[in-house]
Amino acid sequence: MWQALYDSLKVLGFMVVAVAQESRGAEQARSWVEQPGAKFWTLIDREHRVSDLYGMVNVPQAVWIDERGVIVRPAETAGSTEHFRRMDRESKVLAPADVAARADARAFYLDAVRDWVRTGKHALDATTVARKQPRITANIALALAKFRLGVFLRDHGNIAESIRHFAEASRLHPDSWCLWRQAADLEKIGKAVGPEFWDRVDQTGRNTHYPPPDIPGFRPA
Amino acid sequence: MTTLLTEQDVVTIHAANGLWLTAVDAERATGWQLKPEGMCRDDRCVPLPKTALRDNQVDLAAFWQSLGAPVVHDDAKNIWVLGASAEERNKTLAGSIVPDFTLPDLAGQPHTLSALRGKKVFLTTWASW
Structure with a gap:
């Protein structure tokens, strides 16, 4: 998906930086890379540093940054939608109409990125960007510190203690799917998309898993 | 030895009784320098709690908490994380220049990231999970 976006815009002074929020590291991420040797940046972020710095709570989220290094769109859902809620939870199959609607929404979002690169459309002014930035609370700041400790402990073989800090991080920052799903995945690959995941999804309201980007015309579900 | 995970780095330092360390080590680890007016970094000085200074040793955990920033450690108190405060994070996010990494x-x-200045950048996240 990012390859096509990058290819279509690279002559315009455009770069895609696709950062894997992946505490298992490069080996785990490698098999998910669509095109090894791509010319855009694919980076490995074991501590979820990018989510931490930009207040991101799920993947994929994106920040748009202009030539001056200024954020013109703060962290928001990067084209994903709520259609997944209606998939068959065993087979992971989604009805054809939902598959099509989901693809349309993603294409709409990618077109918005293209419009921005070509014409500057959809770039927000500094006041709007500041207003739309995620609000970080003391609990969130503490959760991020605990998550970082958890990753470090796990890397050094202290699994039991790491699990405790991960659980605490999710309790303190329940809106972060990154913290919860990463911890579930570290416990056991697949757990992040298993029954506990769906329970958690069911507890949250409509349009909250992938809050739609504030781009007129985007259809989240 | 104690491992300290700071905002930018991972450093190994000598610490005792929690996170008491020499002023020199405290500065090396965090960039905060002990001065008569308190702890200073860049243009900012913050008073150091009286109980957090003894014989040119600083209780870095107490200082960090006085900044309103998170301090967490493992059970053995060998590994510490000094995080950025919510206030500092919000200030950064409201500012005009993107956080670098x-x-x-x-x-x-x-x-x-900052090596890409001059280009439009689409910074996005993904994961296998």
């Missing part, structure tokens, strides 16, 4: 690619080669 350096991360490795799949081959381990480091890349720094």
Whole structure:
């Protein structure tokens, strides 16, 4: 998906930086890379540093940054939608109409990125960007510190203690799917998309898993 | 030895009784320098709680908490994380320049976001989970 976006815009002074929020590291991420040797940046972020710095709570989220290094769109859902809620939870199959609607929404979002690169459309002014930035609370700041400790402990073989800090991080920052799903995945690959995941999804309201980007015309579900 | 995970780095330092360390080590680890007016970094000085200074040793955990920033450690108190405060994070996010970072690619080669100044950048996240 990012390859096509990058290819279509690279002559315009455009770069895609696709950062894997992946505490298992490069080996785990490698098999998910669509095109090894791509010319855009694919980076490995074991501590979820990018989510931490930009207040991101799920993947994929994106920040748009202009030539001056200024954020013109703060962290928001990067084209994903709520259609997944209606998939068959065993087979992971989604009805054809939902598959099509989901693809349309993603294409709409990618077109918005293209419009921005070509014409500057959809770039927000500094006041709007500041207003739309995620609000970080003391609990969130503490959760991020605990998550970082958890990753470090796990890397050094202290699994039991790491699990405790991960659980605490999710309790303190329940809106972060990154913290919860990463911890579930570290416990056991697949757990992040298993029954506990769906329970958690069911507890949250409509349009909250992938809050739609504030781009007129985007259809989240 | 104690491992300290700071905002930018991982450092190994000598600490005792929690996170008491020499003023020199405290500065090396965090950039905060002990001065008569308190702890100073860049243009900012913050008073150091009286109980957090003894014989030119600083209780870094107490100082960090006085900044309103998170301090967490493992059970053995060998590994500490000094995080950025919510206030500091919100200030950064409200500012005009993006937070910078350096991360490795799949081959381990480091890349720094600010090296892309002059280009429009679509910074996005993904994961296998």
